[in-house]
Amino acid sequence: MTDKLTKTGAAVGEPVATGSAPSDAFLDVRDLKIHFPTDDGLVKSVDGLSFQLEKGKTLGIVGESGSGKSVTSLGIMGLHTVGQYGRQKAKISGEIWLNGRELLSADPDEVRRMRGRDMAMIFQDPLSAMHPYYTVGNQIVEAYRVHHDVDKKTARKRAVELLDRVGIPEPAKRFDNYPHEFSGGMRQRAMIAMALVNNPALLIADEPTTALDVTVQAQILDLMRDLQKEFGSAVVIITHDLGVVAELADDILVMYGGRCVERGPAESVFYEPQHPYTWGLLGSMPRIDREQTERLIPVKGNPPSLINIPSGCAFNPRCPYADVPKGGITRTRRPELAPAGDRHFSACHMPQEERTRIWTEEIAPKL
Amino acid sequence: MEPLLKVTGLKKHFPIKKGLLQRQTGAVKAVDGIDFEVLPGETLGVVGESGCGKSTMGRLITRLLEPTGGTVEFQGKDISHLGVSGMRPFRRDIQMIFQDPYGSLNPRHTVGTIVSAPFKLQGVEPEGGVKKEVQRLLGLVGLNPEHYNRYPHEFSGGQRQRIGIARALALKPKLVVADEPVSALDVSIQAQVVNLLDDLQQELGLTYVIIAHDLSVIRHVSDRIAVMYLGKIVELADRKSLYENPMHPYTRALMSAVPIPDPRRRGAKSDRILLTGDVPSPIAPPPGCRFNTRCWKATDVCRTEEPPLVELRPGQRVACHHPENAESLTIPGARESLEITTPQPASPKAEAPAEAKAEAPSGPDPAAAEDDAPKA
Numbered sequence: 116m117t118d119k120l121t122k123t124g125a126a127v128g129e130p131v132a133t134g135s136a137p138s139d140a141f142l143d144v145r146d147l148k149i150h151f152p153t154d155d156g157l158v159k160s161v162d163g164l165s166f167q168l169e170k171g172k173t174l175g176i177v178g179e180s181g182s183g184k185s186v187t188s189l190g191i192m193g194l195h196t197v198g199q200y201g202r203q204k205a206k207i208s209g210e211i212w213l214n215g216r217e218l219l220s221a222d223p224d225e226v227r228r229m230r231g232r233d234m235a236m237i238f239q240d241p242l243s244a245m246h247p248y249y250t251v252g253n254q255i256v257e258a259y260r261v262h263h264d265v266d267k268k269t270a271r272k273r274a275v276e277l278l279d280r281v282g283i284p285e286p287a288k289r290f291d292n293y294p295h296e297f298s299g300g301m302r303q304r305a306m307i308a309m310a311l312v313n314n315p316a317l318l319i320a321d322e323p324t325t326a327l328d329v330t331v332q333a334q335i336l337d338l339m340r341d342l343q344k345e346f347g348s349a350v351v352i353i354t355h356d357l358g359v360v361a362e363l364a365d366d367i368l369v370m371y372g373g374r375c376v377e378r379g380p381a382e383s384v385f386y387e388p389q390h391p392y393t394w395g396l397l398g399s400m401p402r403i404d405r406e407q408t409e410r411l412i413p414v415k416g417n418p419p420s421l422i423n424i425p426s427g428c429a430f431n432p433r434c435p436y437a438d439v440p441k442g443g444i445t446r447t448r449r450p451e452l453a454p455a456g457d458r459h460f461s462a463c464h465m466p467q468e469e470r471t472r473i474w475t476e477e478i479a480p481k482l
Numbered sequence: 483m484e485p486l487l488k489v490t491g492l493k494k495h496f497p498i499k500k501g502l503l504q505r506q507t508g509a510v511k512a513v514d515g516i517d518f519e520v521l522p523g524e525t526l527g528v529v530g531e532s533g534c535g536k537s538t539m540g541r542l543i544t545r546l547l548e549p550t551g552g553t554v555e556f557q558g559k560d561i562s563h564l565g566v567s568g569m570r571p572f573r574r575d576i577q578m579i580f581q582d583p584y585g586s587l588n589p590r591h592t593v594g595t596i597v598s599a600p601f602k603l604q605g606v607e608p609e610g611g612v613k614k615e616v617q618r619l620l621g622l623v624g625l626n627p628e629h630y631n632r633y634p635h636e637f638s639g640g641q642r643q644r645i646g647i648a649r650a651l652a653l654k655p656k657l658v659v660a661d662e663p664v665s666a667l668d669v670s671i672q673a674q675v676v677n678l679l680d681d682l683q684q685e686l687g688l689t690y691v692i693i694a695h696d697l698s699v700i701r702h703v704s705d706r707i708a709v710m711y712l713g714k715i716v717e718l719a720d721r722k723s724l725y726e727n728p729m730h731p732y733t734r735a736l737m738s739a740v741p742i743p744d745p746r747r748r749g750a751k752s753d754r755i756l757l758t759g760d761v762p763s764p765i766a767p768p769p770g771c772r773f774n775t776r777c778w779k780a781t782d783v784c785r786t787e788e789p790p791l792v793e794l795r796p797g798q799r800v801a802c803h804h805p806e807n808a809e810s811l812t813i814p815g816a817r818e819s820l821e822i823t824t825p826q827p828a829s830p831k832a833e834a835p836a837e838a839k840a841e842a843p844s845g846p847d848p849a850a851a852e853d854d855a856p857k858a
Contacts, residue, residue: 179670298760299760328531328532328695329695329736330736330739331531331760332739333739333740333754334756334758357743358743359741361741361748362742362748382745385743385746396669399669399672400673400743401673401676401696401698402701403701403737404744411673413670413671413673414673415674417638417640417641417671
């Protein structure tokens with residue numbers, strides 16, 4: 116039942132409903148499910164996620180910890196160990212189309228060849244993502260030579276060039292430094308250089324600035340924006356910080372309990388949010404650009420366990436409007452992602468007029 | 483009003499020891515001479531980037547660390563060098579909330595044991611018995627009093643932070659120092675804890691020192707705010723002045739760097755100040771103004787003379803030779819004192835002595851002027 120619902124949900128945004136035909140979108144994720152069997156039960160980290168992304172555009176995925184955003188990114192990169200048995204092995208279903216090629220059914224060797232060249236990733240913590248025993252330069256050279264048949268000298272030149280481009284002073288000298296000799300911001304720059312060395316068409320940045328100080332974060336965000344213009348890649352940026360997505364993203368996808376609850380152009384998600392969870396996120400965030408609001412409006416309760424996702428709408432135990440739709444439908448039926456504006460989708464049982472009314476009359480004036 | 487807490491010239495240097503004899507070869511100057519006061523009932527926010535010494539400052543005023551220099555006065559009594567037993571009566575009045583709700587609770591103790599530990603340590607028998615009081619505290623912070631016998635791992639991050647708060651409040655403290663109380667929590671939970679701190683302050687008349695790196699959270703919770711950079715306070719002002727009219731270039735840069743959750747403001751990037759480089763090492767902070775290596779307004783005087791923290795506007799103290807938004811100085815004498823101590827580049831008559839002074843040790847790296855640059 117749920118499968119069918121999400122399929123329809125995916126079809127709303129994209130005219131392709133048959134499921135197997137490649138779409139025009141550069142990155143097309145359809146009904147992605149990533150489940151992890153554990154001793155306590157099946158952890159449904161991602162449970163039916165669909166989105167599309169065009170080249171040169173940025174998609175921001177927002178959600179709290181445990182909403183499945185990082186698992187999604189690793190899934191696209193093909194970095195989960197797949198299998199039916201044993202712990203840690205993910206069960207993945209759905210489709211991931213990158214540039215007309217389906218990744219989940221593809222040969223793992225082929226995906227490995229694409230990884231790094233066609234799609235690259237920037238991780239949250241560059242200190243643990245880099246090898247402490249190799250110099251920063253060597254690690255970039257390695258990433259380049261895996262995909263390009265060039266000698267070390269050419270590769271070194273390319274690496275120095277990129278280190279320079281991401282703003283590392285004296286790149287030729289810094290090439291021979293080890294990761295621990297770099298500061299946090301410089302390590303993140305080096306990570307970006309490593310990700311970009313093969314000029315990937317898809318770049319996934321998983322919390323790229325969370326570990327950084329705000330002044331350094333501003334530098335990195337600025338760099339990422341410039342680089343995207345220059346390289347024209349599609350970028351998926353995963354973060355919990357609504358400020359960061361507002362800075363970078365063209366489209367925003369809000370995740371809750373392993374599913375997309377709202378998706379749309381950045382401006383309409385911020386100005387006409389159509390899901391109570393998005394309202395909750397906006398209300399619980401103190402704003403630096405405004406005079407102190409009297410009180411924050413927190414979301415009550417805690418994020419759900421992914422083993423025991425609440426029946427019906429996953430947000431219903433925390434939703435102040437769970438009883439607005441009649442007949443307890445929020446507790447029994449999962450809402451599908453339905454259009455709520457121009458390219459804007461929301462998964463909520465409340466009728467759209469009602470949501471718009473609540474947002475404009477009850478929520479927006481208090482923010 | 484008599485300040486609850488008064489800090490003067492507070493310093494903490496952590497020695498760096500090297501070699502067989504463990505001789506001291508240097509020091510990390512984590513906190514290097516700061517002054518401030520906390521008035522009863524107010525919330526002082528302390529903000530800065532990692533490594534600026536804000537957490538060390540928090541540990542100094544709660545006397546978890548002993549200062550290297552300067553004094554900490556609590557209700558008029560100097561507590562800066564008291565021993566364990568000397569501190570004991572003050573421990574009741576000064577409590578701390580820690581950042582990491584996972585690391586700050588003993589996993590092998592039940593919530594009841596954790597929250598009642600302060601009573602045991604202080605030998606206090608609360609009215610109606612320990613158990614009843616603990617349950618009252620749990621209720622106060624929004625936890626179920628029935629969960630008295632549960633262990634920390636049975637709670638979520640936000641609930642654990644509430645346990646930490648209940649423990650801090652057990653002895654009815656006067657001053658609560660919270661070091662990054664919400665930074666480990668998710669946005670929606672963050673708001674719950676911020677509101678809880680707010681309510682408790684109203685209800686119990688608490689005084690807070692809240693240390694955080696998040697400028698939005700600090701703006702929301704604080705009455706007055708101290709901005710720290712490399713072990714120094716660079717600006718100390720009430721919330722309104724600081725956010726609407728920051729005077730230290732670092733404060734301005736810091737605030738402009740915060741991403742604003744508003745996609746329509748994306749075009750207005752022009753007013754963002756991008757600082758270059760990283761924070762210098764606190765082992766050898768730059769001479770003169772510590773911000774001079776990253777400051778776009780730095781002149782020779784900044785590299786040689788350390789600017790004192792002076793009140794340039796009512797309630798706004800700034801340590802800068804070339805403050806921002808300085809046109810409308812309203813305190814009589816502020817401008818003069820500023821011009822005497824800090825020649826403005828715009829006024830040629832004041833510039834002359836600065837250049838004369840700066841001639842001898844110019845350039846950013848003379849080790850001679852390293853620490854105690856002469857204060858004008």
